[in-house]
Amino acid sequence: MRNNRRRGPLGKMAAVFAVLVAALAFGLCLAPSAALAEGEASLGAPEHEKTITDNGDGTYTLTLDVTGATDSSSETVNKPVDIVLVVDQSSSMNDNDRMENVRNAAIELANSVLADNGDGQVRISVVLFGTYTQDKDGNTKVGGSGWLTSANQVANEIPSEAPNDQTGIFENGNGTNWEAGLREANNIISSSDRPDAEKYVIFLSDGQPTYRLEDAEGHDTGMIETWAGRFFDRTSGKRVYWIRVPFSDGYFSTSPLGEIGGGAQVDTKNVEFVEGDGQNNPNGGNSDAALPWAKEIVDSGATFFSVSAESGTDDLMRLFHRQVTGSTDGFYSAGDADSLNKAFEDITSTILREASYRNVVITDTLSEYVSGVTSEGDFTSNGHVDPSTFEYKRNGATWEGAPKASVDDYGVITWDFGEDFTLDAGVTYSVSFRIAPNQDAFDAAAAKGEETNFPTNGQATVSYEVFKTVNGEPAGEPESGSEGYGSQQVPVPVSTLTITKEWVGEGTRPESVTVQVMQDDANYGDAVTLSAENGWTANVTVPAGPKGHTYTVVETSGNGAWTPSYAYAVADGSTTSTSDNQGVTLRGTAAQSATATVTNTPTVTPLTLQDILHVTKTMRGHALEEGMFDFTVTAVNDVSAAFAGFTNGNTLTLQNGAAAMGEPDTVHTGNQLTFDYDDLGVTYAYEYRESPTFHEGYELDGVTFDKTQYRVELTAQKVGDSSDIQVHVNVYTREGDTGDWGDPTSYTVTKDIMSTTDIKIAFENTYTPLGLTVKKVNQDGGALTGAKFTLRVDNGNGTYNETTDAVADYVHDNVGMTGDALTGEGIEVGDDSTVSFYGLEAGKTYWIVETYAPTGYQISEPYKLEVSADGATATFYGSDGAQIGNPKTFSDRMVSINFKDRGLDPIPETGGIGNVPLYVGGILAVAGSVVISRKGRANG
Numbered sequence: 047m048r049n050n051r052r053r054g055p056l057g058k059m060a061a062v063f064a065v066l067v068a069a070l071a072f073g074l075c076l077a078p079s080a081a082l083a084e085g086e087a088s089l090g091a092p093e094h095e096k097t098i099t100d101n102g103d104g105t106y107t108l109t110l111d112v113t114g115a116t117d118s119s120s121e122t123v124n125k126p127v128d129i130v131l132v133v134d135q136s137s138s139m140n141d142n143d144r145m146e147n148v149r150n151a152a153i154e155l156a157n158s159v160l161a162d163n164g165d166g167q168v169r170i171s172v173v174l175f176g177t178y179t180q181d182k183d184g185n186t187k188v189g190g191s192g193w194l195t196s197a198n199q200v201a202n203e204i205p206s207e208a209p210n211d212q213t214g215i216f217e218n219g220n221g222t223n224w225e226a227g228l229r230e231a232n233n234i235i236s237s238s239d240r241p242d243a244e245k246y247v248i249f250l251s252d253g254q255p256t257y258r259l260e261d262a263e264g265h266d267t268g269m270i271e272t273w274a275g276r277f278f279d280r281t282s283g284k285r286v287y288w289i290r291v292p293f294s295d296g297y298f299s300t301s302p303l304g305e306i307g308g309g310a311q312v313d314t315k316n317v318e319f320v321e322g323d324g325q326n327n328p329n330g331g332n333s334d335a336a337l338p339w340a341k342e343i344v345d346s347g348a349t350f351f352s353v354s355a356e357s358g359t360d361d362l363m364r365l366f367h368r369q370v371t372g373s374t375d376g377f378y379s380a381g382d383a384d385s386l387n388k389a390f391e392d393i394t395s396t397i398l399r400e401a402s403y404r405n406v407v408i409t410d411t412l413s414e415y416v417s418g419v420t421s422e423g424d425f426t427s428n429g430h431v432d433p434s435t436f437e438y439k440r441n442g443a444t445w446e447g448a449p450k451a452s453v454d455d456y457g458v459i460t461w462d463f464g465e466d467f468t469l470d471a472g473v474t475y476s477v478s479f480r481i482a483p484n485q486d487a488f489d490a491a492a493a494k495g496e497e498t499n500f501p502t503n504g505q506a507t508v509s510y511e512v513f514k515t516v517n518g519e520p521a522g523e524p525e526s527g528s529e530g531y532g533s534q535q536v537p538v539p540v541s542t543l544t545i546t547k548e549w550v551g552e553g554t555r556p557e558s559v560t561v562q563v564m565q566d567d568a569n570y571g572d573a574v575t576l577s578a579e580n581g582w583t584a585n586v587t588v589p590a591g592p593k594g595h596t597y598t599v600v601e602t603s604g605n606g607a608w609t610p611s612y613a614y615a616v617a618d619g620s621t622t623s624t625s626d627n628q629g630v631t632l633r634g635t636a637a638q639s640a641t642a643t644v645t646n647t648p649t650v651t652p653l654t655l656q657d658i659l660h661v662t663k664t665m666r667g668h669a670l671e672e673g674m675f676d677f678t679v680t681a682v683n684d685v686s687a688a689f690a691g692f693t694n695g696n697t698l699t700l701q702n703g704a705a706a707m708g709e710p711d712t713v714h715t716g717n718q719l720t721f722d723y724d725d726l727g728v729t730y731a732y733e734y735r736e737s738p739t740f741h742e743g744y745e746l747d748g749v750t751f752d753k754t755q756y757r758v759e760l761t762a763q764k765v766g767d768s769s770d771i772q773v774h775v776n777v778y779t780r781e782g783d784t785g786d787w788g789d790p791t792s793y794t795v796t797k798d799i800m801s802t803t804d805i806k807i808a809f810e811n812t813y814t815p816l817g818l819t820v821k822k823v824n825q826d827g828g829a830l831t832g833a834k835f836t837l838r839v840d841n842g843n844g845t846y847n848e849t850t851d852a853v854a855d856y857v858h859d860n861v862g863m864t865g866d867a868l869t870g871e872g873i874e875v876g877d878d879s880t881v882s883f884y885g886l887e888a889g890k891t892y893w894i895v896e897t898y899a900p901t902g903y904q905i906s907e908p909y910k911l912e913v914s915a916d917g918a919t920a921t922f923y924g925s926d927g928a929q930i931g932n933p934k935t936f937s938d939r940m941v942s943i944n945f946k947d948r949g950l951d952p953i954p955e956t957g958g959i960g961n962v963p964l965y966v967g968g969i970l971a972v973a974g975s976v977v978i979s980r981k982g983r984a985n986g
Contacts, residue, residue, distance in 0.1 A: 089115060089401045092469065094408075094508045096531040104482055104592070104635030105419050106536055110410060110461070111476035112508050114469025116402045126243035127168045129159070130190070131204075132231045134251035134355070136176045136222040139208040144252055144355050147383040149204045156197035169193040169243075171234050172203040175227030176220035177257055177320060178278060184209030184220060188283035190234050221324040223257040224336035232339045235348050245348035249340070252355035254362055257322035258335035276320045333366055340370040352377045374446065403469040404513040404524065408451075408461040408477070410506035415487035416536065418453075419480040425592060429484065430457040437478045451477050468513065482635065483538045488591030491538040495587050497637075499535040506531035541590040541638040543597055543630070545574055547582035549608075550647045550767045556603070561644060563588070564598045564629075573602060576644075590623065594633025599642040608646035609723070611764055615641050627763075645767060653762070653771040653797055654720040658805065659690065659732060661713040663702040667748075667813035670705040674744045676737035677702070677713060677809065682757075686730040690717050701741060710808070721762040721771050729761045736809045747917060748816070748939050752809040753782050765796060772796040775805055816886035816917055819942040820894060822879045824903070829879035830947060832900035836872030837883045840891035840910070872897040882940075888917030896945060903947035911943075 093113040098106050131152060139145040152172075159168050172191040174180050181187045182205040191203040210220055231247050238245070278284065327333055344350050352367035354360050360379050367377040379385075412418065418431035426432050430453050438448035451461035461477050469475065481502060491498040508531070511524035545561055558577035563570045563586055574584045588597060601610040614630035616623045622634030630640040661677055663670065679698040681687035687696040698715060705711040719730075734756040740746070757778040765772045776790035793805055822833040838846035872895070875881045886892065892911045899905040907925035914920070919933040920941040934941045 089512045091529040098534040109478040113474040116471040126240045128243045129170045129246045130231045132173045132227045132249045135174045135208040137220045145208045146206045156200040166195045173230045186283045221256040224255040225258045228339040250353040254327040255332035256324045258332040260319045260321045405511040406463040407509045410459045411504045413501045415500035416481045417484040431479045439476045485591040485593045487538045488589040492589035497539045502534045539637040543586045544641045547576045548645045560603045590632040590638040596631045598629040613643040652722045659715045662710045662808040664710045664810045672704040673701045682731040725762045731759045748814040750812045817884040817940045819882045830900045834872040834874045834898035838893040846893040889915040
């Protein structure tokens with residue numbers, strides 16, 4: 047067949063020719079024998095090991111492995127097998143003795159596979175290729191070596207040194223033509239006279255293909271003259287030289303190398319051209335050319351293997367193999383003699399094996415002291431191993447397509463290789479997963495009082511069957527066995543809490559005190575005695591661990607003259623632990639250290655705060671009148687009410703004072719709060735609300751009430767080692783009566799910082815004025831832009847003044863009335879053809895005046911607007927005094943009106959005066975009327 051080329055890039059190649067041939071030999075079938083002879087192959091338990099690796103982050107990687115092995119006796123292969131070795135002998139194969147290593151490995155394979163092959167059941171054919179298919183001396187050749195049945199024959203066909211190109215016309219030496227070699231292998235496999243034979247093709251190369259084959263037809267005479275010697279008769283493999291000019295009869299002429307002219311004539315349809323530069327694989331074209339031939343080999347039922355003899359070509363050859371077979375199984379990397387020799391040892395064992403391991407199952411369970419860890423480093427929720435963290439390897443390399451391990455509901459790990467899976471000899475299979483000592487382990491170590499090693503698992507086992515064959519066929523019943531794994535242990539450290547007693551101030555001290563350590567709010571161990579004899583210091587062994595514990599201390603031998611306080615700190619290096627005034631949390635898989643300091647001090651000094659519960663009130667858009675609004679301050683409990691001095695239950699009601707628009711008013715409660723010893727650590731809480739209605743006697747439409755609620759919490763504490771008190775103030779807010787309080791804003795008040803004005807408990811109300819929206823449209827209702835409008839106050843005479851000072855209070859803004867005052871020019875409509883005015887008052891009359899019309903349109907007559915006395919509706923009138931529609935109700939404090947403009951009359955076309963005189967006269971008349979009208983209005 048000819049190749050259907052696809053020009054796509056491929057990566058580099060890789061190779062383990064040895065392991066590849068081992069896989070090939072594993073596929074060879076052996077004829078059955080009656081029974082196993084005395085001294086038959088036999089195996090004990092497979093090698094297996096459990097190892098543990100410290101990951102350095104408190105976790106460990108636990109690995110279970112098992113290694114395959116075989117035991118064999120000499121048996122002849124009685125099933126026909128055809129093997130084609132496709133070997134690259136380009137010039138680069140001489141680097142690092144690659145050609146010699148491949149030859150030696152192939153001879154060892156032949157010695158093993160072809161031993162006792164008197165009946166020729168196993169045959170090997172060798173195809174060598176460089177620039178073209180060749181013999182070992184570099185001469186072009188098709189058909190390969192023919193079928194060989196002895197190792198000596200194979201040895202005679204493969205050179206120990208790659209030849210140079212014998213023609214001398216390929217300037218880059220003997221190149222690499224994958225297509226030529228694989229096409230020849232396909233021809234040999236497809237023409238085999240033994241259709242029932244097992245077929246194997248081993249393809250070996252050390253570099254990217256630098257040549258491919260093209261049909262000679264279509265190459266012009268100049269091309270043939272220039273590249274004479276690149277043409278071959280694909281049937282005989284002889285070089286073909288073109289000698290006829292012009293090229294008219296469809297024939298080339300063949301001649302011996304170096305001779306021009308003479309020789310037999312060859313049909314051009316049977317002539318091909320070698321394309322390439324000997325250096326590169328441009329756009330993957332040369333490798334793509336080889337692809338159809340390799341696929342045809344696989345489609346014929348043959349097993350295809352790829353071997354990369356140079357690591358730099360691994361990626362390309364691996365990709366090529368995946369394209370041929372659909373996976374990377376059967377691709378190998380072997381760049382040195384050791385890897386090739388090891389591979390052939392495995393091949394020999396595989397071909398002749400009679401005893402091997404099958405149906406292998408590894409099981410394990412974690413001990414109570416360790417738990418599974420996720421890929422993110424967290425403990426699994428059930429403590430079992432996370433199946434997603436399993437890593438599978440084959441001889442240390444990632445094993446793609448490995449059978450998957452499982453974890454059942456009881457945490458039992460099971461790695462079942464499968465009933466038909468046979469361990470390859472000398473191959474170690476492993477599964478790894480992450481674990482870490484759990485909190486139980488740390489607690490148990492602390493109970494022992496010292497670092498302790500704990501087992502990682504219960505009983506881990508590997509079960510297996512020794513499967514026996516004679517000449518490749520099963521013989522007898524498999525022998526089952528099971529072996530345990532050795533136990534691994536992980537070290538678990540302990541942590542230390544150092545308790546120290548300090549005295550501040552003068553007074554009679556007791557001879558000793560007792561301090562109880564609390565772990566997570568429960569007593570931990572016996573109370574510790576501190577005295578001058580031990581320096582008022584004691585060390586307590588405690589556990590940290592992945593979850594950790596929170597530790598506090600309590601002095602249980604209290605003295606009325608002294609008040610104990612507690613401070614906690616984490617020692618340097620204990621970076622995973624934390625501490626605060628409430629205790630210390632020791633957490634981490636390394637040993638942690640912390641201190642708990644118990645300080646006894648004399649009586650505290652009271653701290654009095656004046657009016658800390660005050661409120662500020664602000665009104666936007668309107669002046670704040672005294673007593674408009676009510677506020678309530680509610681103590682959340684009786685203790686808080688009593689502390690604040692509330693005399694009428696738990697609630698205090700306040701009213702605001704007067705303030706200018708936008709200016710705050712401070713509402714004082716007059717309460718003073720005094721914090722003493724008994725108040726230390728007590729939280730007093732108060733909630734603030736604004737009444738949702740005006741105080742009795744007030745009413746104002748358009749006011750939005752502030753729904754914000756505040757919660758103020760006051761907690762007194764001592765200031766360090768002194769007797770002073772400081773008050774921590776947390777202010778929380780929320781909207782409405784439901785929902786959670788948010789994060790607090792915090793303040794601290796001390797005797798040196800008595801100001802409480804920064805504590806914000808503020809309510810703000812907004813008055814929204816009445817507003818008007820004017821929309822500019824044409825006679826058809828379509829939106830227009832470019833118009834400008836202004837607002838005028840009716841002057842009481844049924845019209846308005848032209849001056850601008852009368853409209854200074856009507857602004858283009860709706861909050862706080864802070865926008866720019868209107869001018870005679872007015873405000874231009876926006877992109878939506880609208881403009882809005884705010885600040886209308888109930889019971890007043892206004893005029894809406896268009897000051898500038900869009901291009902091509904006339905200015906509209908002004909409209910009059912009357913706002914009802916209650917501010918609920920607006921009535922519009924035309925300039926003629928006629929009411930425009932029904933009164934409109936203000937919606938959300940807004941009312942709207944459309945202004946329609948009429949377009950100017952068209953100007954007549956060229957060629958006659960048309961109606962020009964009439965238009966001119968009309969314009970002059972209108973202009974005169976406008977002047978008269980405006981004078982009248984100005985005078986009115």
